[in-house]
Every structure is written in C-alpha cells, then in structure tokens.
Amino acid sequence: MNDWSSIQGHEQIKNDLRQLLAEKRLPHALLFTGIEGIGKNLTAKVLAKVLLCSGEEKPCNICPSCRAFDAKNHPDFYYLEPEGKANNIKIEQIRQMQSQIALSPYLADKRVVIINDAETMNEAAENSLLKTLEEPTGDVVFILVTANKDLLLPTILSRCMKLYFAPLSEDEIKIILKSKYAVNEDKATVIAKLSGGSMKRAISFLDDDNFNLCQNAMDFLSKDLNAKDIWQISDEFSAMDKAKIKQWADFLQMIIRDLLLLQAGADDNLLYNRDKKDVLDKLIVNFSLNRLFNCQNLIENLVKRLSSNADLKLMMQDFMLSWREQK
Ligand SMILES: [Zn+2]
Incomplete structure (x- = not known):
C-alpha cells in the first residue's frame, strides 16, 4: 500500500510536500532528483495518490480513487517510463498522454502524470512535453523523476520545482533490509556500508553472485597481472x-x-x-595517488565502452593491458 509511511527517510521532503499540499501551493510541475534506488519513484506515487484522493486524511486508502490507484487502473493517472529496444521515452508516448489529459478527469478532480527516468526522453519528446509544461491545460500535476537531471533540457528544468533526494543513511538502509528483506544484523551492516546510500544497490547485494563479484574485484586489485592472467580473465x-x-x-x-x-x-x-580494511591496508602500498587516478580513468573508459558494440574480449584485454601499465 502506498502512503507516506511507506517512504523510508526523506523526512524533510515529506514535510515540505505535505505543507505545500495543505497550503494548496503545490506547483504543477515537479522534478525529483537524486541517485538511483532511494525512493524518488515511490514518493512520486504516494504524492500522486494523495493528489487524486477524495477522502479526508489523504491518502485515505478507501475512497474509489485510492482503490483504483492501488489496483493500478486509475483513469486519471499516467505513468510513463522508458520503453522498447532503445529503452527511452518516445514522442508517441508523450503525445498519447497529452491527448488524454486534454479531456476532463473521470474519477478525481485532477490528473497526475509521472515521468520516470525522465532523462531518457529524446529531444523531440522533451520539446513536446515542454509545450504542455508551458501552457498546461486543465488541472494536471507533472512529476518528473530522474537520477541524471543534467541530461534534461534546461528549459524543462526551469519549468519544474526541484526536490533533491539525498542518499539514504546506513541506518535507514539497515532498517529496510532487516524489516522488509529479513536480512540478519551482520549481513545488513555490511550491505548497508556497500550500498552507498542506494536501496537498489543494497538489494543487488542480496544476490550472492554480486557478493562474489565484489570479492572478485578486490582480488583483481591485489593481483600482479601476468600475460596468462590477462588472457584468462578476458x-x-x-x-x-x-x-x-x-x-x-x-x-x-x-x-x-x-x-x-x-x-x-x-x-x-x-x-x-570497511569490513575489508585489512585488505585495503595491504593494497594501499601498491597504489600511489597517481596510479589511483589513472585506474579511475581506465574504469570510466571501460564503462563507456561497455555500452558500445565493441568486441567484449578485445575490450577486456585492452583494459587489463592498460591496467598493468599503471604504476
Ligand atoms: Zn482516498
């Protein structure tokens, strides 16, 4: 059930939103930013439900609007997210939403549109949305959600009230891991540390494969790579x-x-x-500041190349060979 209490942390943002609602000062376009997996999308959904609710204490969870929302078939709620092979938001999706919000609402007294991963809109889609943001028709609230706001057009940004979601604290992550995922105290402590404040990242560590991958990265850094290692790892x-x-x-x-x-x-x-401080202490001897910066560049480069169609084996060989040269 989506309501305010289901959002972990972000007390200031919850308070700000409730106050804006109480004073009927909520702008018609909001932008939720912050790293992946910290509750931006959930908060957007709770706000949407509250805006559509016709009960007293919003969300009341019992009015026809709340029930339709929870059943994921509210006629006045639009949820746009990346689609298709290119995994982006296309102009057709924006146009379809625009034609629907032009009609009067069915169930609530307004309409709410969430655009998740808004930075994946292509330019045509952004320009089309911009027109609607500039000249809103009827009572519509737009909530754009993004982890990369700098990829959005400045003209879109300037039309939205921006709310920044800070990474969750380790304690907040621990509480969620223990209460929602039944993780024990010790494991929750380690994962919370590794999560960097992102619940999405924390959840990825519940998969043992990822846990092993993390160990593998640590081993890789400790290795003095010889040619045989490079071919084998590649x-x-x-x-x-x-x-x-x-x-x-x-x-x-x-x-x-x-x-x-x-x-x-x-x-x-x-x-x-932090749990591997002893290993880090041994590693640090072999890593000058200069080497660390160079390694950082190499990793960034690798990540960029991963989204290209370059041959994976060659890419990894290149990476390892350059890695070995860093002293
Ligand atoms: Zn309600």
Missing part, C-alpha cells in the same frame, strides 16, 4: 553478461574510492569496504 569476462561486467566495474570504482580516502587519511567510517 576469456572469462567475454562470456559474462555486460550488466555483470558493469557491476564489477562499479565495485572496482568503490574500492578505488576507498583507497583514495585512505590516501587522504580519511576516517574508516567513510569507507565502502
């Missing part, structure tokens, strides 16, 4: 899913970030891999 990777390799690259980035923090003399509490 072979193994070329048989893997690109999403897994991306995840592995993310883990490498997190370890490099930890090493940079250690070089800077930062507090252990700031480390992602």
Whole structure:
C-alpha cells in the first residue's frame, strides 16, 4: 500500500510536500532528483495518490480513487517510463498522454502524470512535453523523476520545482533490509556500508553472485597481472553478461574510492569496504595517488565502452593491458 509511511527517510521532503499540499501551493510541475534506488519513484506515487484522493486524511486508502490507484487502473493517472529496444521515452508516448489529459478527469478532480527516468526522453519528446509544461491545460500535476537531471533540457528544468533526494543513511538502509528483506544484523551492516546510500544497490547485494563479484574485484586489485592472467580473465569476462561486467566495474570504482580516502587519511567510517580494511591496508602500498587516478580513468573508459558494440574480449584485454601499465 502506498502512503507516506511507506517512504523510508526523506523526512524533510515529506514535510515540505505535505505543507505545500495543505497550503494548496503545490506547483504543477515537479522534478525529483537524486541517485538511483532511494525512493524518488515511490514518493512520486504516494504524492500522486494523495493528489487524486477524495477522502479526508489523504491518502485515505478507501475512497474509489485510492482503490483504483492501488489496483493500478486509475483513469486519471499516467505513468510513463522508458520503453522498447532503445529503452527511452518516445514522442508517441508523450503525445498519447497529452491527448488524454486534454479531456476532463473521470474519477478525481485532477490528473497526475509521472515521468520516470525522465532523462531518457529524446529531444523531440522533451520539446513536446515542454509545450504542455508551458501552457498546461486543465488541472494536471507533472512529476518528473530522474537520477541524471543534467541530461534534461534546461528549459524543462526551469519549468519544474526541484526536490533533491539525498542518499539514504546506513541506518535507514539497515532498517529496510532487516524489516522488509529479513536480512540478519551482520549481513545488513555490511550491505548497508556497500550500498552507498542506494536501496537498489543494497538489494543487488542480496544476490550472492554480486557478493562474489565484489570479492572478485578486490582480488583483481591485489593481483600482479601476468600475460596468462590477462588472457584468462578476458576469456572469462567475454562470456559474462555486460550488466555483470558493469557491476564489477562499479565495485572496482568503490574500492578505488576507498583507497583514495585512505590516501587522504580519511576516517574508516567513510569507507565502502570497511569490513575489508585489512585488505585495503595491504593494497594501499601498491597504489600511489597517481596510479589511483589513472585506474579511475581506465574504469570510466571501460564503462563507456561497455555500452558500445565493441568486441567484449578485445575490450577486456585492452583494459587489463592498460591496467598493468599503471604504476
Ligand atoms: Zn482516498
């Protein structure tokens, strides 16, 4: 059931939204930004339900509007998200929504449109949406949700009230892991640390494969690569899913970030891999600041190339060979 209490953390944002609603000052276009997997989309849905509810305490969960919303068939609610092979939001989706919101609402006294992963709108779609944002017809509230607001047109951004969702705290992640996913205290502590404040990332660690992948990244950094290793590891990777390799690259980035923090003399509490402090302490000897920055660049490059059609095996060989050259 979507209501305010289902949103973990983000107290300030919840309060701000409730206040804007109480004073009837909620703007007709909002933009929720912040990293992936921290509750932006859930908050957008709760707000939509509240806006459509006809009960006293909103959301009341019992009025026809709330029931239609929970049954995912509210006629005045539109949820747009990336579709198709290109995994983007197309102008046809925007046009279809526009023709529907031009009619009067059926059940509520307004309509609500959520555009999730709004940064995936292509330019035509963005320009088409912009017209609606500039000249809204009828009572419509738009909620755009994105983890990459800089990819949106400045003209869209300037039309929206922006709400920034901060990463969740480790305690908040721990509470969700324990209460919703029945994770024990010890494992929850480790995962919360690795999550970087993203619930989505935390959940990915419940998969043992990912846990092993993280270990694999740590082992890779400890390795003195010889030619045989390079061919062998490249072979193994070329048989893997690109999403897994991306995840592995993310883990490498997190370890490099930890090493940079250690070089800077930062507090252990700031480390992602605090539970592997002993391994990090051994690694740091072999990683000068310069090497760490170079490695960071190599990983970023690898991630970029992963979204191209380049040959995976060659890509990994290139990466490992350049990696070995970094001293
Ligand atoms: Zn209701």
